[in-house]
Amino acid sequence: MNAAIRVRDIMQTDFPQLTPATPIREAVAMLVRRGAAAAMVTDGRGAPVGILTEKDCFRPMLNSSYYQQWSGTVEDHMSTKLQVLTVDLDLVSAAEEFLARTHRVYPVLHESSVVGMLHRSDLFAALLAESERHK
Numbered sequence: 001m002n003a004a005i006r007v008r009d010i011m012q013t014d015f016p017q018l019t020p021a022t023p024i025r026e027a028v029a030m031l032v033r034r035g036a037a038a039a040m041v042t043d044g045r046g047a048p049v050g051i052l053t054e055k056d057c058f059r060p061m062l063n064s065s066y067y068q069q070w071s072g073t074v075e076d077h078m079s080t081k082l083q084v085l086t087v088d089l090d091l092v093s094a095a096e097e098f099l100a101r102t103h104r105v106y107p108v109l110h111e112s113s114v115v116g117m118l119h120r121s122d123l124f125a126a127l128l129a130e131s132e133r134h135k
Contacts, residue, residue, distance in 0.1 A: 007094050008087035010126045011108045011116030017042055018052060020075035024060045027052055027074050037119065038105045041078050046113045050078035053105070084109050085118055091130070094123055 016039035018027050031039060031054065041050040056077045064070045085094055085106045097106065098120050108116040 005091050005126065005130065006087060007085050007089045007091070007108055007118055008110075008116070010091070010122050011087070011118045012122065013116045015040060015114075015117040017114075018074050019043075020049060020073060020078070022074045023070070024057070024072045024074060024077055025064070025070035028057045028061060031057065038117065040107055040114050040117070041074055042114060048082055048084070048107055048109070048114050050075075050080045051082060051105075051107060052078045082107060086110070087115060091123065091126060094118065095127060098123060 016030055016034050016036045018030070018039045018041050020041055020043075027039065030036075031052075038051055038053040040048060041052055043049050052074050056079055060070060060072055060077055083097070083101060083103060083106060085097060085108050087108055087110045089097075094106075097103075103120070105117050105119045107114050108118050
């Protein structure tokens with residue numbers, strides 16, 4: 001395994017971002033439109049305050065189908081207990097984080113700002129590519 005490869009080398013830097021005040025229906029539509037599993041929720045300075053995942057969106061979606069209306073904002077439904085990775089983390093350590101939890105995606109921080117998202121599938125592909133290189 002190439003120890004020089006870091007999370008920064010494989011993370012996605014074009015990721016959806018929302019504010020806590022975004023209406024939940026608008027947030028769900030954006031996730032669907034972008035084909036994203038999650039969006040970062042940040043304050044006005046780019047600091048993370050939460051993450052909105054597809055799983056977080058199921059309750060408001062089900063409520064909307066039953067009551068025929070959407071209610072609430074991202075802040076009402078987002079997860080605030082963030083588990084994050086840093087840009088300098090090596091791939092093996094990142095894989096251990098994915099193994100330890102059921103997360104499909106992690107926010108990636110540099111200092112205190114979100115600079116990317118690492119999806120389990122991106123790490124999976126990178127690990128496979130590395131193993132192919134060392135056949």
